Amino acid sequence: MDKQNDKPQLSGVKEIARRANVSIATVDRVIHNRKGVSENTRKKINEIIEEIGFQPNILASRLASKKVNRFVVLIPESQETDYWESPLRGIGRAEDEIKQYGVSIVRYFYDLNDKTTFSKAAEKILAGNFDGVLLAPSFISESLEFTATCRQRGLPYVFINSDIPAQHSLCYIGPHLYQSGYQAAHLISFGLKEGKILIVNISKEIDSYHHLLRKEEGFRAFFSENDKVLNKLVKIDIRNTSEASIDADLDWAFEVHHDIDAVFVTNSRVQSVAHYFEKKNIQDKILVGYDFLSENIEYLKRGIIDFLICQKPEEQGYIGIMSLFQHIVMGTAIEKEKFMPIDIITKENYEFYSN
Amino acid sequence: MDKQNDKPQLSGVKEIARRANVSIATVDRVIHNRKGVSENTRKKINEIIEEIGFQPNILASRLASKKVNRFVVLIPESQETDYWESPLRGIGRAEDEIKQYGVSIVRYFYDLNDKTTFSKAAEKILAGNFDGVLLAPSFISESLEFTATCRQRGLPYVFINSDIPAQHSLCYIGPHLYQSGYQAAHLISFGLKEGKILIVNISKEIDSYHHLLRKEEGFRAFFSENDKVLNKLVKIDIRNTSEASIDADLDWAFEVHHDIDAVFVTNSRVQSVAHYFEKKNIQDKILVGYDFLSENIEYLKRGIIDFLICQKPEEQGYIGIMSLFQHIVMGTAIEKEKFMPIDIITKENYEFYSN
DNA sequence: ACTATTTTCGTGTACGTGCACGTTTTTATA
DNA sequence: TATAAAAACGTGCACGTACACGAAAATAGT
Structure with a gap:
């Protein structure tokens, strides 16, 4: 028949x-x-x-060739904030999806306060046998050294969360820092007709400081580009991140500038300022900062923080791994730069935010 | 050996x-x-x-069983707005990803101004041989009739964009309407210390009207829950969507209420009000509306629209298909309700918005 | 022209699962 | 106890691709 x-x-x-x-x-x-x-x-x-x-047919292909791809990620460990737990979740989610295709992922972590931990992990990675790297290049020179070796060996790498331009990375996945600062300025300006604005940089690590600067640049640009002459900008840098020290610095700022009506914190440490506001019973000032962290959300709920700007940390991890997968396993082309959306989180929409 | x-x-x-x-x-x-x-x-x-x-091993499984799953989607066609093009893109994106697994997708469209087109398409679907349905239930009673038959035949369906609760759908994927209205209220209230606010419902189709009402409810709830006694709310319904008619209605509203300082349009027709503003050279009023449509974005860029609330239409289509896939092909459990994030779009962040 | 070498190509098996078909064992019936 | 029927289980091929191995053809060297 x-x-x-x-x-x-x-x-x-x-x-x-x-x-x-x-x-x-x-x-x-x-x-x-x-x-x-x-x-x-x-x-x-x-x-x-x-x-x-x-x-x-990818199914048949992966089935027949028992090929196994090993990816490695190198990101900071969560200590002072739990920020990096989100990208880690995204990485895990991606792993679940693609392990069917014979992809395994090894994770290395470094201490943001200790450059040597980065270099040591980088060495181990180069010693191991990997097919792709997902990297948060927090330390510029150390990262450059590492990626130079990668390039020489033909080991592809993608940057996540912060970029080092012109390094031939497969792609960059993360926020557009300048624009997010610009966005914050608009929000504050929208709610504040006049009055001084305080910019607060809170950061121990000198190396991550240039990220904050890019945000501050964008923030300032809004006011200069939009003739907001009524809003004077004041700025303080806080290097000692102990509560007492932060409080003292803020005390000083509010004493010198009696008419500050809004505060912009350039990173996730906005919770420290919120904490200060709560202690001093300050309620009428606008407060804007960064990142969907549980503590920040608490202050958002209570109306102490007005807006949080957030850039999908989980998605960054997910897309990072998937980009490696697309390029290395599927062999398809990927975009050079993937800027995350600039999400505005409020009391009303935080519970629907998909990190 | x-x-x-x-x-x-x-x-x-x-x-x-x-x-x-x-x-x-x-x-x-x-x-x-x-x-x-x-x-x-x-x-x-x-x-x-x-x-x-x-x-x-899903790969081997799908390879061996040459099983083919047929999904069908039933959504409105894009006419007056190009809103539904976004979910359609998401559906296409999902299709590309899962066609490897032997899934094919058939698309049916209905006219939002003609209930009978919905019923006719529904009949065709029931005549065809499908394994899952993705449905935008714009017309309540017609949808109920359709889903009743589906249930009886064991044909799973998921709702997208608007929900009909308690209908045993596999899941609902779309916005939380009430909360998005509440969010809009907060934004307006943040920028407007006092003055009247105009709520504008623009809709020909009586059936989609109840969606707008849910948003309006949330919007009003914000003011009653937050003692914003300074802000009086005024409302107009516009059924005739011609430009002349809209202009006349707005003329009337602004004449009667001389101190309206903000306008909230409950759907994507905010572009009509923006157009009116531009013609009349109105610049000092806050304008908030819905949806990432090219025309709306134009007004956003020019500063006429202040905020657009958007709920990831493309993602809705993508997730809708993927939910069917997860359930029917992979056999994994899926969430009953997937509310989209309430995204706030501004002049500053629209270009990074991933629909 | 005859071997040695290289280039070019085909055969066959494996990947992990699905499923048609056939075989064995158990249970029911006379 | 013999026989039919039903239940329980095993064998073997297929899916579309990868790859080791070997065969054939082309080229080189004497």
Whole structure:
């Protein structure tokens, strides 16, 4: 009888082989551009591939080649804030999705207060046998050293959360810092018709300081570009992150500038200022800061923080891994820069925010 | 020599079969709870499955069973606005990802101004042979009729964009309307210390009107819950959506209420009010509305619209299809309600918004 | 012209699961 | 006890691709 006449079989290596009058193995060689095929038949097969728009069956492919890809991530460990737990969740989510395809992920963490932990982890990574790296390049020079070696070995890497331009990374996934500062300025300006605004940088680590600066730049740019002459900007840097020290600095600022009506904190440490506000029973000042952290959300709920700007940390981790996957496993092209949306979180919408 | 000694092979039906002293086929029968297995061995095999945490290899599974799943979507066609193009993009994106697994998607569209087009499409769907439905239930009673039949036939369906509660849908994917109205109120209140606020409902179709009402409810709730006695709310309904008619209605409203300082449009037709503002050279009023449509974005850029609230229409389509996929193909559990984040779009962040 | 080498190509098996079919064992019936 | 029927189980091929291995053809060297 007709056991298998009705096969549409338009695609597939078998069909290509049939049309080219060669065996499947030869087609296979062309597809993976291995050697051992004459220039004639190679060309012929490539034409047929073009013609029928051959798309290899990923399922069968991964099943047959028991190939295993090893990705490695190198990010800060969560200590002072739990920020990095979010990207880590995203990484885990991506891992769950693609482990079916034989991808495994190894995680390394470094201490944001200790550059050497970064370098040591980087060394271990280079010693291991990996096919792709997801990297948060918090320390500029150390990162440059690492990526130089990667490039030399043909080991692809993507940057996450903060970028080092022109480093031939596969791509960058993270926030547009300048613009997020600009956004914060608009929000404050919208709610504040006049009065001084205090900019607060809270950061122990000198290395992450330049990120804050980019935000501050954007923040200031809004006022200069929009003729908001009524709003004078005041700024303080806080390097000692103990509560007492922060309180003292803020005391000083509010004493010198008696008419500050809004505060912009350039990172997730906005909770410290919120805490200060609560203690001093300050209620009428606008407070804007960064990141969807549980403590920040608490102050948001209580109306002490007005807006949080957040840039999908979980998504960053997820997309980071998926980009490696797309490039290395699926072999498809990926965008060079993936800026996260600038999400505005309020008391009303935080519970629907998908991190 | 040792050809294949070194197999970790902890998982897999083969391993289960080995441990249970049965053949692979028997294990297979248990996994798909088909009959033809004694109660004893079934129990034994199930225990082993539990023990080793067996996860079938989806790749091999879909490869072996040349099973094809057919999904169908039923959504409005884009006419007066291009809103539905976004969910459609999301649906296409999902399709690209899962067609590898043998899923095909058929699309039906209905006219939001003509209930009968919905019913006719629904009939066609029921005549076709589908495994899952993604549905925008714009018309309540017609939708109820359709889903009743689906339920009876065991054909799973998910709601998108607007919900009909308690209809045993697989899940609902879309906005939390009430809360998004509440959010809009907060934004306006933040920028407006006093003065009247105009609520504008623009909608031809009486059926989609109840969506707008839910938003309006939330909007009003904010003011009553937060003692904003300074802000009086005024409301107009506009059923005739011609430009002349809208202009006339707005003329009337601003004439009667001379101190309106902010306008809240409960849907994407905010562009009509923006257009009116531009014509009349009105610049000092706050304007808030809905949806990431190109025209709206234009007014946002020019500073006429202050905020757009947007709820990831593309994502809705994507997640809708993926939920069907998760449930029907992968057999995993899915959440009953997936509320989209309430995204706040401004002049500063629209270009980073991932729809 | 005859071997040696290289290039080019085909055969066959494996990946993990699904399923049709056939075989064995048990249970029911005469 | 013999026989039929039903229940329980096993064998083997298929899915589309990868790859080791070996065969054939082309080229080189004497």
